[in-house]
Amino acid sequence: MYQLSTDSYFAFYLEETLSLANNAGAQTGEVLRIASQIKPGDFESVYNAFYHMAEHVHSIATSTNATKDPVTAREAYFRAASYYRGADFFLHGNWSDPRIYSLWSAALNDFDSAIALLDVPAERVNLKAKGSIGAYEVPAVFYKAAPCDSKRPTIVSALRSLR
Numbered sequence: 001m002y003q004l005s006t007d008s009y010f011a012f013y014l015e016e017t018l019s020l021a022n023n024a025g026a027q028t029g030e031v032l033r034i035a036s037q038i039k040p041g042d043f044e045s046v047y048n049a050f051y052h053m054a055e056h057v058h059s060i061a062t063s064t065n066a067t068k069d070p071v072t073a074r075e076a077y078f079r080a081a082s083y084y085r086g087a088d089f090f091l092h093g094n095w096s097d098p099r100i101y102s103l104w105s106a107a108l109n110d111f112d113s114a115i116a117l118l119d120v121p122a123e124r125v126n127l128k129a130k131g132s133i134g135a136y137e138v139p140a141v142f143y144k145a146a147p148c149d150s151k152r153p154t155i156v157s158a159l160r161s162l163r
Helices: 008-023 028-036 043-063 070-091 099-116
Strands: 123-131 134-143 155-158
Touching: 008 028, 008 070, 028 043, 028 070, 043 070, 043 099, 070 099
Parallel strands: none
Antiparallel strands: 123 134, 134 155
């Protein structure tokens, strides 16, 4: 298989991001562009390449008239959210880096914008749970089946949030 980077960690992460292209979470050309800008062993180059692509795709999402073209806006928001997460990935060696929180905020905001544009909009919910630490809530996303398709299962996706 062709490696997208000579750095094996970066190659793996780029391949993981590329796999999102199957479900509108990335575009092949955009990921290849990101890969071309990453220098092996250079975490800042990963941040810069993903961040600049995220900002570019976010601008496409926000400039698209979501009322007239919700699919284009939704797909751009989903891709921007993926690229913001990509920009954050290798920053976690230094948890005090303030970019981590701003990137997660941008990713969550764009993801929320995307799920609001689904044919049946998804919604954020909090699931109540109990454990050895007591009662707590788990943030989740609720994807309801279309009204005409009552036989489909309900999907609840639990999330980790830095908010």
